Amino acid sequence: MRFRAVSIFIISCLIGVVNLLFTPPALALTQIKLSEISYHDCPSELADGAVMSTGASRAASCYIVTGKAQNDSGKYVYNADIFGRIYDANGDSVMQNRTRLGSIEEVPPGVSDFELRISVAANQPTPLQLKQFKAAGFNGTVRR
Template sequence: MWLRSLTIVCISGIISIFSWVYSPAASALTQIPLSDISYQECPLELSTGNVTSGGSSRAANCFIVTGTAKNMTNKTVYDADIFGRIYDANNNSVMQNRTRLGSINEVPPGESNFEMRITVPANQPTPLKLKQFKASGFTSKVRY
């Protein structure tokens, strides 16, 4: 009986050591500070459209949000989600109940420029106020 217990303990120890030594590296979420956030109207070929909600369609304005992403790691960050808040001239939220605004496919080490397209209902007055922008992604590609 004691031999069986000793065998189980030894096998468990070997499995533990093997899984510890050969476990893949964890891919942690990497924070990417964003700065120099601004926006401009979309070029004419991108600017026509509408916003749909609840089956109805409303006129919309198109904007391109631009900025600088700063990757302070020495690895490329992939699939970085952009978070932030956008308000109209009357301080009403443009994207209600939504802080994820877009994504950046790849952010190389150092500083790089990014841009994303947003669509805003035409009845929300400009200028827009862009606040609390940040991004986070992974140092390895996310596989589905």
């Protein structure tokens, strides 16, 4: 009986060690600091667009949001979602109930530039106010 208990314990330990050695690392979110956030009008070839609301098409203004992405992880970060709040000149949200604005496909270690295209209803006054921008992504390729 005692021999059986010791055998089960040893086998369990071996299985645990084998699982640790052959289990791929878990993918965890890596935070990316965004700074120097600004925007400018889209070039004319990108400026055509529409804002869809309840199935209706409305005139839209196109902007490119730019900034710096700081990746302190020492590894490439993939599929980094960009979150932030954008308000018009009156302080009204231009993206109702939406804080995910887009993504950065690949962020190398260190500081790099990023840009993001957004469409804003043409009747919302400028200048836009860009607030609380941040990003988070994965240290490995995410399969969909």
